[in-house]
Amino acid sequence: xxxxxxxxxxxxxxxxxxxxxxxxxxxxxxxxxxxxxxxxxxxxxxxxxxxxxxxxxxxxxxxxxxxxxxxxxxxxxxxxxxxxxxxxxxxxxxxxxxxxxxxxxxxxxxxxxxxxxxxxxxxxxxxxxxxxxxxxxxxxxxxxxxxxxxxxxxxxxxxxxxxxxxxxxxxxxxx
Amino acid sequence: xxxxxxxxxxxxxxxxxxxxxxxxxxxxxxxxxxxxxxxxxxxxxxxxxxxxxxxxxxxxxxxxxxxxxxxxxxxxxxxxxxxxxxxxxxxxxxxxxxxxxxxxxxxxxxxxxxxxxxxxxxxxxxxxxxxxxxxxxxxxxxxxxxxxxxxxxxxxxxxxxxxxxxxxxxxxxxxxxxxxxxxxxxxxxxxxxxxxxxxxxxxxxxxxxxxxxxxxxxxxxxxxxxxxxxxxxxxxxxxxxxxxxxxxxxxxxxxxxxxxxxxxxxxxxxxxxxxxxxxxxxxxxxxxxxxxxxxxxxxxxxxxxxxxxxxxxxxxxxx
Numbered sequence: 001x002x003x004x005x006x007x008x009x010x011x012x013x014x015x016x017x018x019x020x021x022x023x024x025x026x027x028x029x030x031x032x033x034x035x036x037x038x039x040x041x042x043x044x045x046x047x048x049x050x051x052x053x054x055x056x057x058x059x060x061x062x063x064x065x066x067x068x069x070x071x072x073x074x075x076x077x078x079x080x081x082x083x084x085x086x087x088x089x090x091x092x093x094x095x096x097x098x099x100x101x102x103x104x105x106x107x108x109x110x111x112x113x114x115x116x117x118x119x120x121x122x123x124x125x126x127x128x129x130x131x132x133x134x135x136x137x138x139x140x141x142x143x144x145x146x147x148x149x150x151x152x153x154x155x156x157x158x159x160x161x162x163x164x165x166x167x168x169x170x171x172x173x174x175x
Numbered sequence: 176x177x178x179x180x181x182x183x184x185x186x187x188x189x190x191x192x193x194x195x196x197x198x199x200x201x202x203x204x205x206x207x208x209x210x211x212x213x214x215x216x217x218x219x220x221x222x223x224x225x226x227x228x229x230x231x232x233x234x235x236x237x238x239x240x241x242x243x244x245x246x247x248x249x250x251x252x253x254x255x256x257x258x259x260x261x262x263x264x265x266x267x268x269x270x271x272x273x274x275x276x277x278x279x280x281x282x283x284x285x286x287x288x289x290x291x292x293x294x295x296x297x298x299x300x301x302x303x304x305x306x307x308x309x310x311x312x313x314x315x316x317x318x319x320x321x322x323x324x325x326x327x328x329x330x331x332x333x334x335x336x337x338x339x340x341x342x343x344x345x346x347x348x349x350x351x352x353x354x355x356x357x358x359x360x361x362x363x364x365x366x367x368x369x370x371x372x373x374x375x376x377x378x379x380x381x382x383x384x385x386x387x388x389x390x391x392x393x394x395x396x397x398x399x400x401x402x403x404x405x406x407x408x409x410x411x412x413x414x415x416x417x418x419x420x421x422x423x424x425x426x427x428x429x430x431x432x433x434x435x436x437x438x439x440x441x442x443x444x445x446x447x448x449x450x451x452x453x454x455x456x457x458x459x460x461x462x463x464x465x466x467x468x469x470x471x472x473x474x475x476x477x478x479x480x481x482x483x484x485x486x487x488x489x490x491x492x493x494x
Contacts, residue, residue, distance in 0.1 A: 003355055004355055005332070005354050006328070006331075006353055007351055008353045009352065010324070013350070045313050045316075046312050049316035052323075053323060056320075056327070060326060072418070072443055075341075075443045078331075079344075079445075080346070080348055081349055082445075117308060172350075
């Protein structure tokens with residue numbers, strides 16, 4: 001089994017984008033949600049890895065379902081960076097916009113799942129605890145705020161990390 | 176001589192079990208099982224071999240837990256044990272299943288690395304605390320990502336298998352893959368198709384009366400789907416045949432004709448122009464002497480003789 005094609009750039013670029021996104025989003029989570037630096041980086045790592053894996057699984061699931069013509073287009077794009085007999089590259093722009101929104105929703109859900117998994121007390125459970133025990137539970141450093149504030153923070157974080165990734169891609173195009 | 180005995184002694188000290196309940200025992204048991212399995216027959220052989228593997232896995236796992244193999248303060252022993260488990264589970268199956276071995280290796284290793292966090296000091300099952308959970312989540316997700324990368328590699332290999340002509344092309348602009356030269360000359364599949372077109376052509380044109388030849392050429396001018404179908408039946412089927420379109424150009428040359436067989440590649444390629452490969456055959460009328468003829472009558476039939484040259488060019492542009 002000789003290796004004739006190897007996804008070297010895929011691995012390198014994806015690792016680079018992940019590191020950049022984790023750094024940017026970790027910073028934003030730290031600033032906006034008042035989490036510790038370490039916790040926010042860990043959260044950012046989890047949600048970015050989760051989103052990336054979901055993206056791969058989506059690709060593996062949907063690719064076999066495509067018609068033959070589209071499959072050839074995908075192969076052509078991955079191997080040769082162009083589309084077959086089809087000069088219009090606007091599909092890439094559509095894909096980028098779609099990716100942004102899918103990423104945002106996925107990251108938001110991932111953050112909520114993570115908080116459930118890690119038993120992070122949310123505002124609702126804090127309220128419940130207050131009313132049950134009638135005294136103030138000291139502020140927990142992992143408190144993440146309400147749903148809507150989380151959503152806006154994730155939106156901001158996704159926007160920033162995608163902007164940096166876009167910048168890297170533009171630099172690569174101009175190179 | 177002394178150094179040899181010293182080395183031998185240190186090896187024995189390493190391998191000999193200090194007490195019955197240690198990893199060296201398991202490794203020795205594994206070697207014993209393998210030897211026994213080599214000496215026996217099916218089905219006992221399979222059972223002993225599996226037993227040998229299981230002992231090896233537990234032994235290595237134990238050994239690497241006590242003396243962890245480290246890369247920069249990070250223990251990679253679960254990955255070694257995971258690799259052994261995957262080889263054991265998926266190793267002796269054929270090609271398709273071996274991919275599963277690679278894909279399951281990272282998650283199995285991640286599970287192994289995290290097992291010790293699920294048991295407390297009394298060896299009872301106790302779920303880990305949130306900080307530990309966070310670390311485990313990140314570990315598992317990173318390994319799943321590596322599995323995705325492996326799966327992508329296998330998908331690329333399947334593409335190269337379906338469209339072998341792609342290997343002849345230039346991958347410089349690709350943002351995803353690089354091509355590693357195997358050093359072998361790879362012929363585009365069009366070469367195979369053209370070469371196999373030669374035999375139906377010979378069947379139809381060689382040694383046939385000239386009038387038949389001209390009739391056939393007139394019928395099949397530019398459109399050789401019929402013989403292409405025949406030719407394709409002889410070849411192993413390939414996904415990429417969809418993108419090859421063979422054409423025939425007939426040019427008159429002297430007393431006969433030049434048949435230019437062109438196979439055009441319209442599939443994924445690195446340039447906007449189409450690639451094509453070409454084979455030129457010519458068919459000429461030849462006078463055959465009628466052996467039993469009357470010398471004065473020149474009623475010699477004229478037949479066509481087909482001569483094909485070897486393939487030329489994997490060229491760009493419109494033919």
